[in-house]
Structures are given as structure tokens and as C-alpha cells.
Amino acid sequence: MTATTTHDAHHDEIPTGIKRWLFTTNHKDIGTMYLWFSFTMLLIGGMFALVIRAELFQPGLQIVDPNFFNMMTTLHGLVMVFGAIMPAFVGLANWQVPMMIGAPDMALPRMNNWSFWILPFAGILLLAPMFFGGNFSSGQGPAFGWTFYEPLSGQYDKLVFFVFAVHLLGFSSIMGSINIIATILNMRAPGMSLMKMPMFVWTWLITAFLLIAVMPVLAGVVTMMLTDKYFGTSFFDAAGGGDPVLFQHVFWFFGHPEVYIMILPAFGVVSEIIPTFARKKLFGYASMVYATASIAFLSFIVWAHHMFTVGMPVAGELYFLYATVLIAVPTGVKIFNWVSTMYRGSMTFETPMLWALCFVILFTIGGFSGLMLGVAPADFQYHDTYFVVAHFHYVLVSGSLFAIFAAVYFWLPKWTGNMYNTTLASWHFWLSTIAMNLTFFPMHFTGLAGMPRRYSDYPIQFTEFNAISSIGAFIFGFSQLIFLYLVIKTIKGGEKATDKVWEGSHGLEWTLASPAPYHSFVTAPEVK
Amino acid sequence: MKLPFKRMTQTISTLLLMIVSGSVLAEYKLNFQEPVTALGQEIFDLHMLVFWICVWIAVAVFAVMFYSMYAHRKSRGAVSADFHENTTVEIIWTIVPFIILLSVAIPATSTLIDIEDASDSDLTIKVTGLQWKWKYEYDADGTPVSFISSLNPEHKLASARNSGVDVTKIKNYLLEVDNMMVIPVNKKVRLLVTSDDVIHSWWVPAFATKKDAIPGYVNEIWTKVEKVGIYRGQCAELCGKDHAFMPIVVKVVEEAEYNTWLAARKVEAVAAAAEAASDKVWSKEELIARGEKIYMGKGGCFGCHGANGEGVAVFPKLAGSAIATGPAEGHIDIVKNGKPGTAMAAFSSQLNDLELASVITFERNSWGNTASVVQPADIKAAR
Numbered sequence: 001m002t003a004t005t006t007h008d009a010h011h012d013e014i015p016t017g018i019k020r021w022l023f024t025t026n027h028k029d030i031g032t033m034y035l036w037f038s039f040t041m042l043l044i045g046g047m048f049a050l051v052i053r054a055e056l057f058q059p060g061l062q063i064v065d066p067n068f069f070n071m072m073t074t075l076h077g078l079v080m081v082f083g084a085i086m087p088a089f090v091g092l093a094n095w096q097v098p099m100m101i102g103a104p105d106m107a108l109p110r111m112n113n114w115s116f117w118i119l120p121f122a123g124i125l126l127l128a129p130m131f132f133g134g135n136f137s138s139g140q141g142p143a144f145g146w147t148f149y150e151p152l153s154g155q156y157d158k159l160v161f162f163v164f165a166v167h168l169l170g171f172s173s174i175m176g177s178i179n180i181i182a183t184i185l186n187m188r189a190p191g192m193s194l195m196k197m198p199m200f201v202w203t204w205l206i207t208a209f210l211l212i213a214v215m216p217v218l219a220g221v222v223t224m225m226l227t228d229k230y231f232g233t234s235f236f237d238a239a240g241g242g243d244p245v246l247f248q249h250v251f252w253f254f255g256h257p258e259v260y261i262m263i264l265p266a267f268g269v270v271s272e273i274i275p276t277f278a279r280k281k282l283f284g285y286a287s288m289v290y291a292t293a294s295i296a297f298l299s300f301i302v303w304a305h306h307m308f309t310v311g312m313p314v315a316g317e318l319y320f321l322y323a324t325v326l327i328a329v330p331t332g333v334k335i336f337n338w339v340s341t342m343y344r345g346s347m348t349f350e351t352p353m354l355w356a357l358c359f360v361i362l363f364t365i366g367g368f369s370g371l372m373l374g375v376a377p378a379d380f381q382y383h384d385t386y387f388v389v390a391h392f393h394y395v396l397v398s399g400s401l402f403a404i405f406a407a408v409y410f411w412l413p414k415w416t417g418n419m420y421n422t423t424l425a426s427w428h429f430w431l432s433t434i435a436m437n438l439t440f441f442p443m444h445f446t447g448l449a450g451m452p453r454r455y456s457d458y459p460i461q462f463t464e465f466n467a468i469s470s471i472g473a474f475i476f477g478f479s480q481l482i483f484l485y486l487v488i489k490t491i492k493g494g495e496k497a498t499d500k501v502w503e504g505s506h507g508l509e510w511t512l513a514s515p516a517p518y519h520s521f522v523t524a525p526e527v528k
Numbered sequence: 529m530k531l532p533f534k535r536m537t538q539t540i541s542t543l544l545l546m547i548v549s550g551s552v553l554a555e556y557k558l559n560f561q562e563p564v565t566a567l568g569q570e571i572f573d574l575h576m577l578v579f580w581i582c583v584w585i586a587v588a589v590f591a592v593m594f595y596s597m598y599a600h601r602k603s604r605g606a607v608s609a610d611f612h613e614n615t616t617v618e619i620i621w622t623i624v625p626f627i628i629l630l631s632v633a634i635p636a637t638s639t640l641i642d643i644e645d646a647s648d649s650d651l652t653i654k655v656t657g658l659q660w661k662w663k664y665e666y667d668a669d670g671t672p673v674s675f676i677s678s679l680n681p682e683h684k685l686a687s688a689r690n691s692g693v694d695v696t697k698i699k700n701y702l703l704e705v706d707n708m709m710v711i712p713v714n715k716k717v718r719l720l721v722t723s724d725d726v727i728h729s730w731w732v733p734a735f736a737t738k739k740d741a742i743p744g745y746v747n748e749i750w751t752k753v754e755k756v757g758i759y760r761g762q763c764a765e766l767c768g769k770d771h772a773f774m775p776i777v778v779k780v781v782e783e784a785e786y787n788t789w790l791a792a793r794k795v796e797a798v799a800a801a802a803e804a805a806s807d808k809v810w811s812k813e814e815l816i817a818r819g820e821k822i823y824m825g826k827g828g829c830f831g832c833h834g835a836n837g838e839g840v841a842v843f844p845k846l847a848g849s850a851i852a853t854g855p856a857e858g859h860i861d862i863v864k865n866g867k868p869g870t871a872m873a874a875f876s877s878q879l880n881d882l883e884l885a886s887v888i889t890f891e892r893n894s895w896g897n898t899a900s901v902v903q904p905a906d907i908k909a910a911r
Binding site for chain 2: 058059060061062063064065066067068070133138140143144145149151152154155157229238239242243244245278279280281282283284285286287309310311314317318321322325326328329332333335336339340341342343344345346347348349357360361364365368369371372375376377378380381383384385445448449450452453454455456457458459460461463
């Protein structure tokens with residue numbers, strides 16, 4: 001990735017050393033930094049998850065105290081959502097969007113640099129309070145759940161660190177989104193109309209609009225928390241005439257589109273991979289675009305299904321029930337389209353395809369539990385139990401994260417110019433998939449049987465399934481080290497990849513040399 | 529560490545046995561608890577309806593997918609077709625799921641309307657969530673009867689790291705309280721659910737009732753239990769450190785037994801109120817003895833400040849603390865009024881004057897602290 005030469009003589013040499021990374025405006029460098037940042041956060045968030053699973057391996061407290069446990073669940077969620085999944089997709093967009101639309105770079109390269117470099121500081125602000133208080137067991141990190149519900153979060157005395165971390169994350173996301181929209185709308189190669197764009201580009205365009213719409217809402221809600229805590233306002237404090245439920249409405253107005261922000265680009269990735277390895281055009285391209293847009297629209301009008309138990313009027317509950325289950329329709333269209341793409345194709349099962357197929361199956365399972373959760377009367381039983389935990393890990397781990405892995409295995413040869421070791425890749429895939437199901441499938445049962453989520457200790461009858469989940473989690477966690485080793489090994493060398501890399505490759509990025517030159521598409525290609 | 533592995537082996541072999549024999553052993557719960565209310569049964573049926581719909585759709589979709597993966601693979605010589613859209617098919621698979629969803633939405637609507645209809649109830653109980661216990665308030669013919677229901681402190685102590693107790697030996701671990709909520713069988717009981725601090729959620733799985741307890745809100749739910757017995761649930765909304773340690777235990781009894789119980793509670797309530805209101809000056813020993821019980825029980829103070837006043841994690845210690853050894857006024861103020869913006873509650877809504885005086889005196893004269901004795905009269909004067 002680093003040792004490429006420019007094919008355009010008048011460009012400067014690639015700067016070397018730390019300056020290259022600090023001052024870079026190159027979409028490929030910035031994409032690389034996003035991806036490494038996100039992988040680092042994945043490992044950090046993963047360690048938090050392993051602390052949780054180790055503690056829950058058996059009933060009674062063995063490793064941490066309840067407050068520290070809550071800190072782990074909180075930081076695990078925040079780090080994974082804002083540190084791992086979102087930046088990984090922005091990293092993929094940085095690398096791929098210009099190459100897929102035939103643009104030389106992102107539209108706003110300096111802002112691109114800034115939107116990345118804000119992130120590490122946001123991460124430091126978020127994690128630093130963990131180390132306050134001298135020793136680790138009295139760490140003072142946030143311990144109010146990743147949803148930071150008021151008034152509980154108002155009891156946290158280092159709240160300001162959390163609020164400013166979220167502000168910075170918001171700035172970063174908004175700048176990233178503006179950049180992606182500006183690039184897609186202005187810099188497409190001649191002939192590439194909107195309805196000729198690759199699905200990955202389409203899904204990112206829609207995601208970027210979602211981000212711009214909801215990140216300010218998130219910034220707003222944390223600012224209200226800030227003034228409540230330090231400047232005497234009472235937005236969410238009932239004692240001062242405020243309303244704790246208002247917090248949840250505002251938070252989930254951000255939060256629901258947020259979950260689609262984490263899954264729409266995954267849909268895009270899978271829509272690139274399946275046609276490639278089925279050697280058949282994506283079935284129902286136009287309906288895929290419309291389904292994505294419908295999902296994005298619906299995501300704004302279903303937020304209160306996260307809060308059926310707060311005591312809404314029955315009319316409100318009915319409305320949110322209907323709107324929520326309606327999402328199953330466009331989501332179903334997508335799954336049917338993928339299956340139809342495979343039908344009567346000519347399929348092979350290279351690593352990216354394995355991940356993509358696994359995505360389709362497991363994401364569908366997560367979608368089904370989502371449908372069940374949308375049915376309000378039944379949700380009263382599922383709400384805040386491990387059933388919910390099982391649901392969102394099926395859509396976020398075997399959904400978003402697996403799609404990210406699929407994307408990396410798909411495009412890594414293009415990025416590095418080297419083919420990876422497919423045996424190692426298979427190990428990574430099979431261990432991750434089996435361990436993922438071992439971890440999260442039993443959580444459906446623990447949840448239905450009645451175990452509430454975010455519990456540091458639990459009654460004896462939940463022991464067995466918790467033990468199984470914990471074993472699965474450790475296998476899953478350590479399997480990711482295979483991926484780390486594989487990627488480093490591939491960057492360093494390996495069998496040279498062809499320009500096309502895959503037999504069924506289609507799209508502009510595969511017309512470039514492997515590895516992709518530092519400055520690509522200096523002259524715009526023609527799309528017919 | 530030996531134990532869970534043994535149980536694990538048991539689990540795996542049981543699961544295998546289940547698959548072979550097709551029977552589900554009661555000990556390994558894979559689904560909801562058996563409902564004991566009509567509404568619970570309705571919700572259970574709805575849950576199973578949606579579940580089976582999902583299973584059948586999954587079977588259909590995955591069958592096509594696995595068939596393609598098998599039959600249309602390149603290694604079998606499959607050559608890809610070149611169709612990539614079909615408007616009729618696409619319209620069908622938009623409309624059919626929509627109709628399936630209607631078949632779920634209709635029963636869901638009627639169940640939801642039943643859940644939210646708390647009218648014509650036979651009695652009302654107020655439920656207040658507190659960090660980390662529940663308060664139940666009854667109306668006994670005009671006399672308020674209220675009590676705090678908190679986890680058996682032995683369970684909390686056993687849960688702690690290095691407690692040396694094998695929690696798997698404790699009966700109903702984490703599901704036993706000092707004072708159970710009592711309700712009569714076959715009566716429509718309306719619950720008014722609220723909170724004094726952060727959001728909690730009152731949930732008894734066998735009743736299928738869950739409602740958030742939110743400060744500033746009074747939420748309404750109802751239940752009509754059809755079977756006498758003891759039912760256990762837990763707080764379902766993250767409420768801070770001891771979220772996992774505030775169970776709900778409801779004892780459902782025949783109406784006559786309920787009336788006897790409430791009458792006895794009423795007598796106790798009147799006596800306790802009279803005792804707290806009297807001008808009696810208590811001895812230091814009496815106050816300390818009563819205070820210790822409150823510290824370890826009703827007040828739940830040990831949860832944050834430690835069984836030996838040593839403090840837990842980020843929560844302050846009381847042994848040698850400036851407040852617990854300083855002037856009585858400051859100590860009374862923080863216990864009575866709490867510390868806004870922290871988990872320190874205003875205990876004046878949970879404890880009467882005598883109880884406040886006892887627990888404050890206990891804290892001021894334990895673990896090496898030697899400070900003044902606080903009498904109920906001092907609390908009253910500060911009110």
C-alpha cells in the first residue's frame with residue numbers, strides 16, 4: 001500500500017514518515033488510517049467485551065465490581081459503535097468511493113484529513129476517565145450504558161469528558177458525510193448517471209444524508225445533558241420541571257437512523273460481492289436503490305419502538321408498532337434480491353463470498369428477531385433482556401462487522417497488490433462464524449427465560465447459557481488476531497494480485513493497476 | 529472454577545438429549561416462563577405466532593439460497609443466466625410480506641389495547657423504584673401502608689468478589705427480598721409505577737407486565753393473576769451500580785389471606801408512626817442496634833458505603849469521613865436530602881425520623897468513628 005509510484009509525472013513524490021500520515025490529503029492514506037483506527041478500537045472494545053463475558057461466565061462476582069462492569073458494557077457499546085463500525089465504513093468509503101466512480105480523490109481532501117484526525121482525540125476523551133482515580137478498579141469511566149439515559153447519566157461526575165467526546169465524534173462524522181456527498185454528486189466519471197452507480201456508492205450516499213440529519217440531534221442531546229449538569233438547566237430533570245422521557249425521544253431520533261447508518265453500507269458491500277462471485281448481474285438494481293431509500297426514510301419515523309415500556313399512549317404504541325414492522329418489507333426485498341442474484345448464477349466461494357453469504361443468513365436471523373421485537377405487546381417481555389442483546393449483535397456483528405470483513409477480503413488485493421493467504425482467511429472465517437453463533441445464539445434463550453441485560457450478576461438458572469456465550473466470545477475475540485496477522489502479512493508481500501483480482505470483477509476500481517496507484521483516475525474514465 | 533465446567537458438560541449432554549428425545553427438561557429454560565395471567569397467555573401466543581412465521585419464511589428463503597449454492601455452483605459446471613429483473617416477481621414479494629405483516633398486526637393491536645386498559649380495577653398499589661430497591665404503598669381503608677422491599681443482604685454479600693460463598697448453593701439467589709409485595713388472586717390489580725431517582729423498570733415475567741418507573745411520571749399497568757404462588761422478577765432498566773440487585777417478589781394469595789395481611793401491616797404502620805413521632809429519648813446503644821439493621825437492610829447503605837464503612841469503588845467511605853465524624857447537622861442534611869447529581873438519595877422519603885436518627889447515629893459511632901448521638905427530635909427539628 002505504501003510503496004507505490006505515481007504514474008503521473010507532474011505529481012510530487014509521496015511524502016514519507018509521520019508527515020505523510022499527519023498532513024495527507026490522499027483518500028487512500030486517509031482510508032487506511034480510518035481502517036487501522038477502527039481495527040484498534042475493535043480490539044479495545046473487544047477486550048471490554050471479554051471482561052464482561054469473563055465476569056458472566058458463572059454467577060457471583062469473580063473479576064470486577066458492579067460499577068466497573070457497567071463501565072465495561074458502556075464503553076464496549078460506545079467504542080464499537082462510534083470507534084469501530086462507523087469509522088470502518090468511512091474508511092471503506094474513502095478508499096472505494098473515488099475509485100468506484102472514477103474520481104481522482106475526495107472532493108474536499110483537507111477536510112477529509114481533519115475529519116479523521118479528530119477521531120483519536122475523541123477516543124482519548126472518552127476513555128481517559130477510566131484511568132482517573134489511581135487504580136483500575138476505581139476507574140471513573142462512564143457507567144450508564146451506551147444509550148446514556150438520563151437521569152442516570154446525570155449522576156456521572158465526569159460527564160463533561162463524555163459530552164465533548166461525542167461532540168468531536170459528531171464533527172468528524174458530519175465532515176466525513178459532507179465530503180462523501182460532495183464527491184458522489186460532483187465527481188462521477190462522465191457517463192456514470194446516478195442509476196449507474198455501484199450499490200456501495202448508492203448506500204453510502206444515502207447513509208451520508210442520514211448522518212448529516214441525525215448527528216446534530218445527538219450533539220443537541222448531549223449539550224442539553226451538559227447544561228443540565230453544569231449550568232442549572234432542567235431539560236431532563238423532573239425535579240426542575242424537565243422530562244426524562246424527552247431524553248429518550250431525542251436520543252432515539254438519532255439512535256434509530258444510527259443503526260441504519262451502520263447497516264446500509266454493509267448492504268452495499270454485500271451487493272457488490274454477491275454478483276461478483278455469482279457471475280451474474282445484481283438482481284433488481286433499481287428496487288435495491290428504492291428499498292435502501294425507503295429504509296432510510298422509515299428509520300426516521302420508528303424511533304419510539306426502542307421505548308415501548310416508557311408508558312406512551314396506546315395510539316402512539318400502535319403507530320410505532322405498525323411503522324416498525326413495515327421496515328420488514330424493504331428489508332425483505334433486499335434479501336430476496338440477493339438470493340435471486342445467486343439463483344441460476346455460477347457461484348464460487350472465495351473468502352469475500354463466504355463472509356457475504358454468512359451475512360445474508362445471519363443478518364436475516366437478526367432481522368427476524370427485530371420483527372419480533374417490533375411487535376409491541378411481545379416487546380414488553382423481550383425489552384431490556386438478553387433477547388435484545390442477541391438481536392442487535394446478530395445485525396451488528398454478523399451484519400455490519402462481517403460485511404466489513406467481506407469488504408476487506410474483497411478489496412485488500414486491490415489495495416496492497418498482494419493476494420492474501422486463503423488458508424488463514426478460511427480459519428478466520430470459520431472460527432469467527434462458529435464462535436459468533438456460539439456466543440450470541442444462546443442469548444436468545446437467556447433473554448426469553450428472563451435475564452435482563454446489563455446485569456453484572458445473575459440468578460443460577462441462567463448459568464449454562466452464559467457459560468456457553470462466554471466460551472464463544474473468547475474464541476471469537478482471539479480469532480481476530482488471525483485477521484491482524486493476515487493483513488500485515490499481505491501488506492508486506494505475497495503472491496501478486498492481477499488487476500482484475502477476481503474472475504467476476506466488474507466496476508471501475510478493477511480497471512486500475514494492483515496495487516491501486518497513489519493517484520488514480522487523474523484522467524476521468526468514460527462510462528458507457 | 530470446577531463447577532461451571534461440570535454444569536456445562538451437563539448442559540451440553542442435556543441439550544443433546546433434548547434433540548434426541550424431543551423433550552425439554554424444565555431446568556433449562558428456552559422460552560418464556562409459564563404465564564399465570566390471561567394477558568400473559570395472549571402475549572405468549574402472539575410471540576409464538578410471530579416466531580413460527582419467521583421460521584417458515586426463513587425455511588423458504590434459505591431453501592432457495594442453499595439450493596442455488598448447491599446446484600448453481602461453477603464447479604458443477606453451472607453457467608450464469610443473464611436475467612436481472614422481473615417486475616411481477618418483485619411486486620409479489622413486496623405485497624406478500626405486507627399481507628403477512630397484517631396477520632401479525634391485527635392480533636397485536638387487540639392485545640396491546642387490552643394491556644393498556646387498566647380501568648375497573650379492584651385495588652391500586654403504588655410502586656416506586658429507588659436505587660436499588662422497591663417501595664410499595666397500599667391504601668388500607670384510608671391508612672397508608674408502605675414498605676421497602678430490598679434484596680436479602682446475604683445474597684448481596686455473597687455476590688461480592690472474594691466472598692468465599694458458593695452462590696450456586698443459595699436458594700433463589702438474587703431473587704429473594706425482605707418484604708414481598710402481596711396481592712390477592714383473581715383480582716384486577718392496578719399498579720402506579722414511578723421512581724424517586726433514576727429510571728427503573730418493574731417486571732415480573734410470569735405476569736408479562738413490564739413498565740418503566742420514571743421520575744416525574746406515574747405509569748399505569750395492571751395484572752390479574754390466576755394462580756396462587758410466589759413470582760419473581762427483576763429490574764429491567766439499567767439504574768446504576770446495583771441494577772442486578774433489586775429483585776421483585778410478588779406473593780399471590782387468596783383474598784381472605786390478603787385482607788389479614790394488610791390489616792396486620794396497618795397495625796404495624798400505625799405503631800411505627802407513633803414510635804417515630806414520640807418524644808422519647810433513645811439510648812446510644814438502642815439507636816446503634818436499630819441503625820445497623822437499617823444500614824444493612826431497609827436503607828441499603830452498605831451497597832455503596834460498604835459493610836464496614838469502607839466505601840465501594842467510586843463511592844465514598846464513611847469510616848473516618850469528614851461528614852460522619854463532623855457536626856451532626858451536615859450528616860443529617862446529606863442523609864435526609866441526599867446529594868443531587870449523585871446516587872445519594874434523599875432518605876427522608878424512605879425512612880421515618882426514628883430510622884433516620886438510628887442509622888445516622890450508627891454511622892457516627894461505628895468503624896472507629898466517635899461522634900455525637902442523633903435523636904429523632906434532632907431530625908424533626910431539621911425538617
